[in-house]
Amino acid sequence: MNLDSRIRLISTSEITPPKKRDIGIKEAKGDIVAFIDDDAYPHKDWLKYALENFKDESVAAVAGPAVTPGSDSLLQKASGEVYSSRLVSAGFIYRYIPKKRREVDDYPSCNLIVRKSIMQAIGGFNTNFWPGEDTKLCLDIRLMGKKIIYDPRVLVYHHRRNLFFTHLKQVANYALHRGYFVKKYPQTSFKFSYFLPSLFVLLLLIGGIPSFYIPVLKIIYPGCLLFYLLLVFSSSILKGLVLFPLVFPGIILTHITYGFYFLKGLAASKLKEEL
Numbered sequence: 011m012n013l014d015s016r017i018r019l020i021s022t023s024e025i026t027p028p029k030k031r032d033i034g035i036k037e038a039k040g041d042i043v044a045f046i047d048d049d050a051y052p053h054k055d056w057l058k059y060a061l062e063n064f065k066d067e068s069v070a071a072v073a074g075p076a077v078t079p080g081s082d083s084l085l086q087k088a089s090g091e092v093y094s095s096r097l098v099s100a101g102f103i104y105r106y107i108p109k110k111r112r113e114v115d116d117y118p119s120c121n122l123i124v125r126k127s128i129m130q131a132i133g134g135f136n137t138n139f140w141p142g143e144d145t146k147l148c149l150d151i152r153l154m155g156k157k158i159i160y161d162p163r164v165l166v167y168h169h170r171r172n173l174f175f176t177h178l179k180q181v182a183n184y185a186l187h188r189g190y191f192v193k194k195y196p197q198t199s200f201k202f203s204y205f206l207p208s209l210f211v212l213l214l215l216i217g218g219i220p221s222f223y224i225p226v227l228k229i230i231y232p233g234c235l236l237f238y239l240l241l242v243f244s245s246s247i248l249k250g251l252v253l254f255p256l257v258f259p260g261i262i263l264t265h266i267t268y269g270f271y272f273l274k275g276l277a278a279s280k281l282k283e284e285l
Contacts, residue, residue, distance in 0.1 A: 026283070028135035028143035031119070035129045043129055047120040050076060050168040059163035060123045070156030071124040071148070073117040074164030075108045082169055088256035089170035089177040091249045095257070097241060098264055100203045108162035115152050116198040119144035121166045128156065138283035142187040149198050173260050178267045185268040189275025204272065210238070211269030 013019070020037060022030050035043050042064065046052060056074075063072045078090030092098055094106040103109070105118065122144060132150040135143045148158055171177045185207075191199035213234070221227035246258040275281070 026138050026140045026143075028137050028140055031143075032134040032136065035126065035134050038126060041126055042123060043126050044123040045119045045121075046166055047168065050120050050166045051079075053163075053165040053167070056164060056166060057123070059161055063159045063161055063164075064125065066157070066159075068157050069159050070128040070151045070154065071117075071122060071158040072164055073114065073122050073158060073160050074166065075105060075162060076118070076121050076166050076168035077106060077108070078170055079167040083172070084252070085172040085256070086170040088173040088253050088260055091253055091257050092173065092177070092260040092264055093170070095245050095249075095261055097245050097261055100206075102203075104160060104162070108165065109160075111162060112160050114148075114158050114160045116145055116148045117158060117160065119147070120168055121164065122147075123164070124151070128154070139187065139281070140283065141184055142191060145187075145191055145195055145198060149195050152198070173256055174263060177260070178263060181264050181267045182271040185271035186275040186278075187281065189272035190278050190281055192276055207265045207269030208272045208276075209269070210265055211273070214266070 018037070020033060022033060031045060042057075042061070044057065044060070060072045060074070063069050078087055078094075082090065090106065094103055096103055099106060104112070118141075124147075128151060132147070132154065135147055137143050137146050139146060151158055171180050188199060188204055189208075192204065217231055217234075221231040242258060242261050246254050246261060249257045
């Protein structure tokens, strides 16, 4: 492999990604460290626009959207459309679609640029959690009283997992950690929107039984389910006729998977990384 002379490859043992990133932070020579996933690639002006935000000394980190590349397969694009649906990501769709510049308190490390001095001050990622290492890092930054800025121009292209199995496996892992982080890092994880899929799952599991015995629920319960399906239909059909047959069940299965594993994380006393 022919590499630019400015690039160094550092070999590590089989350790978690945050441990690898901590090694990178230690070896980095510059004032800014940029994190990106191995299945993502940056826009050509990624760092140029990021650096503009660091002119403000109160800004510790900069983030931006991770959009689905046009070259992805149909199943990958369907996964990206599921994530970018408001029914799935709610107020966080700016993570998948460029939206207006804003301050955020939690952001994925697939597109996160941080001052090296800040990383050194908080001891790096310093965790075995993965995913979730970024939640801990962003909370540490916020506790320092520093800002994390989302800039839509700081853009990377992020290849998606195929719908359905690998997509849902990723969703399950996200949800498990988020549910656990509600207890461990409530400052940024205790948000109502994270609980909604679990409430939906509980409604599916136990909501139907009373409807057999309570007359009014015989109307309300199926009415609520029909309303939900209409919402999913309207959101999915906007993605186009080709993607609709994938996105429609994809949203429903994402809700169910996230809801179940969020509850599992919420009930866990420890995650496997801590054992």
